[in-house]
Amino acid sequence: MHLKSIISTVILASTFQYSVASTAIPGTSDIVRTYADIALATYEDSLNSAKELQLSTNNLLNNPTQSSLNKARAAWIAARVPYQQSEVFRFGNILVDNWEGRVNAWPLDEGLIDYVDSSHYGSESDENNLYRANVIANTSLRVGGVQIDASHITPELLSETLHEVDGIEANVATGYHAIEFLLWGQDLNGTSPGAGNRPATDFNLENCTGGHCDRRRDYLQAATQLLITDLQEMVDNWKEGGEARQQISDKSEKRAIATILTGMGSLAYGELAGERTKLGLMLHDPEEEHDCFSDNTHWSHYYDAKGIRNVYQGSYTRIDGSTVSGPSLSAYVAAQAAVANQNMLNKLQATENAAQKLVDRAAQGETFDVLIGEDNASGNQTVQNFVDALTEETRAIENIIALLQLEGIQLEGSDSLDNPAQVLE
């Protein structure tokens, strides 16, 4: 933000406060409590919807039909709604960031997990020797001269051995996207409409397609169970007395506020606008979309952005329709810099509108991978508008950080934030 406007904002805000008998400004501990309560509710909803997903995948395995597969896919999409809203807690909270890679690692070289289409996927990668390891088809793998016994596909094999095996982040063996790949398979439609189209018979023991259906079933069960275990851990972390809640509650006033704002800005800018959206736009590559098998990226982006808004406005609408809310960061900022707060609220709304456009176009058949196609100028523009809205939102957050004098606050919490100097100065 421009210095000029920063100063005038402060003057305006203080004049405003002087002349109007204001409502009580929330204390930091109240704001942190709201933040932690929303985190808890969001992770509880994520856990509950993952349990629903597990019921659906169990039904699929008991009776693998197109109908039961569709239901499992619908359950996965529903499970993304609360989870994506939790991503705002990842940045700034070291406990969440260290854990996140187990549940939402992306992008992935899916050839590690199951069969892939050669002409589409290619046969090798400069970066990854296990690019086509296909653990579902292979009971043992060779990694850097060491033999790995993969004869039993268990949660432990996935989480302790396979995940990020050989030190390669793209070797994603667990989490939402591994499950997504199992439910949908590769999206072979390029930047044309259509998602992955794995047949239900890939899970059928009698009429197995794709080979090794028994191991594919084991994989789906193990990955779903792991997701539940991992989400339970994060729910516990945000309960009263839980470690994540404790960590942010123990922070000084400025540090706690800085943590919340940093989480918002890091998700909005570097992660969502940059890594997950603009990069895909510039590469025009259908695999550069967050939910690339299911083509659910528009909703994932929408709810990522919504999570930022929840945290700022101190209110979260749960999957059962009830609301968790409390004293908000917005009110705290408003009391000190009313203009900056209003600006932030406007930007959050603008981002939501831009995300809604992605959702609307997807409903018309133009999912994210179609929008980023190299010949889709108007689709490209819709995606660019979302990037621009997030960038403006980030500027509004920076403005607040400047006004609240939070520059140079030491933060820890994510890989990219291990050097606080880089972010908040």
Next chain:
Amino acid sequence: MNSMSNTLWPVFLGISLLVIIAGKLHAAPTEQQWQSLNQSLVEEHILPRYRVLQLSSAKLASSTTALCRQPGQAQLEKTRQAFQQTMNAWQEVQHIQFGPIETLMRNFSMQFWPDKKNLIGKQLNRLLQQQDPNTLSTDYLYKASIGVKGLPALERLLFTSSLTELTNNSYRCQLSQAVSVYIADNSQATLDEWIHGYKDSLSSAGREESYYDSHQEAAVDMMKSMIEPVEAIRDQKILRPLGDGKIRPKRSESWRSQRSLRNIRLNIASLSHLYSGTTTSVDSLLREQGRTAQADNIITLFNRLETQLEAVPAPLITSLYQPETVSQLLQISDALQQLDHLLSAEMIAMNIQLGFNSRDGD
């Protein structure tokens, strides 16, 4: 804070914020000082580098054109040399990530890297298999993926193709030519827009016609260009190839043209020039603010880094396997982290807020 009376404390806070901001402004450089710094950096640091990039990329384009017309080992060598010159020029201005280079995603078009999912290889192979003549036009490249139209794609084409593959006016040679022309066009446009427009916008900061509200705001872009690359160089160019104990030389930048180390040396030399090489410089401003000791430390660190980098054996694609090289690089990584901290601390002292950067969230 909670214990304070609800009616009084916002007033108190408003006043104290004003005092703090006013106080900070007083300690920080003046608008005039920022203006002088920006002007020096544009005239003596940025424009000369874009001129060299424009010249070298134009030579590369004509060299590639000549290669396709009359292929021969000598001309291939000459073209590879021209690529090296262009990459030298790019590495010296890679840190400037604002202004015309940002327009139309030119920065990413010049160089998409690191390529963690091997997308350049995949997308380039697709083009080479299809051999569609329509993909050889500038119009096509304009809208094409950043993976196939920049220096890394051209590096693959020039350094992994055999002479035979480039003869008979092959698609491969024509694509090399098209990409090098695209790079030259991009460089030319960037330079032109700096000279006719952006430069004036910077010098007229604060006025209606300028992109910037103040000279200080313009200086923020300059300071980001100096500081953000320090962490990026450390993480991407040094630590990623060291791969947490398992050496991964192919994660090095420009390994196919065997210039990974040279890139880092040029980056650091250029950042050092940005810091202290111009008439008015960040270094001179710090000294005027009375921060001589800090300025001395930064100079010392830059010098140490340049010496340390000189001692590392090239090319990294092979030398990385030597434990001594690894330990040298780890020391360089530490020095870069220290440099990052020192520079960042001075930004606070000079009231520069860098904000979020695009790598947050990685």
